Amino acid sequence: MLPRIFDPFFTTKPADEGSGLGQEIVKKSVEKHSGKIEVTSVIGQRTCIVSIPIAV
Secondary structure, X not given: XXXXXXXXXXXXXXXXXXXXXXHHHHHHHHHHOOOEEEEEEEOOEEEEEEEOOOOO
């Protein structure tokens, strides 16, 4: 599932519990600010790293 987490409308929740747009919105917002988001996952542990450059 990890390769698809940023796909629009992808969700693992039941049909009445979300639209599957949250992760896509986060990714687009981060990228709009020249940042990046990285996700790693192993059983029982998920890590998300969001990096946004500081304007100087």
